[in-house]
Amino acid sequence: MALYSLNILSVNWLGVVLIGLGILFFILEAITPLFGGLALAGTISILLGSIILLPSDSPYGDLSLSVIIPVVLFSAVFFFIVSYLSLKVHKEKPKTGIEAMVGDIAEVVSDIDKKGGKVMYHGELWNAYSDKFIPAGSKVKIVEVNGLKLKVEEVKE
Known part of the structure; x- marks a missing residue:
């Protein structure tokens, strides 16, 4: 369904790739905490991907910055918190075994x-x-x- 929608809309595939790469960075940050480095890269990647996703001459319009920025900020804050908590757990002394x-x-x-x-x-x-x-x-x-x-x-x- 999503691929069909992407086929109807004229999207910039680089934007789709950047958003996918940003999501991958967030997942990798949650798995292997690198002090927020991958989360920052993911935030920048999703922000840039969202900005260039829809061309400005599209009949459907482009994505508004008033939508992009809150969504990206919410995602970034969420994953920075997840990274912090994950790092905190990795530093704790084992409780069993x-x-x-x-x-x-x-x-x-x-x-x-x-x-x-x-x-x-x-x-x-x-x-x-x-x-x-x-x-x-x-x-x-x-x-x-x-x-x-x-x-x-x-x-x-």
């Missing part, structure tokens, strides 16, 4: 040395090892997760 364990504190249940020992982490008993001897009752920081074993180091209080 193995990545979330690294850096957390556990309590030593049985003495730990290079051969191993046991720690209590969030109510679960884990096998652990360390380069140095750590006595039971100490607090340790999880440095690395290797399968079902945790590499830990003692936390100095």
Whole structure:
């Protein structure tokens, strides 16, 4: 339907390509946040594409700047907000999984040395090892997760 309409209207295909490119830039910005660079390129691309979309000698008239500017500004603000929120989420520490364990504190249940020992982490008993001897009752920081074993180091209080 849209292609049929574009065939009836005399449109500048460069304008259509620029608008499509702008939408692609917005999508890429949402997927891979580049601090708003792609969103800015998308805004400029959609603005230029909208301005040259319909020729001024068209019997249907051209697009008014009073329509183009608010639509482009709304789109730009929306995608800048999405980019900001996406970047904020990427910077947050993971809340689940193995990545979330690294850096957390556990309590030593049985003495730990290079051969191993046991720690209590969030109510679960884990096998652990360390380069140095750590006595039971100490607090340790999880440095690395290797399968079902945790590499830990003692936390100095």
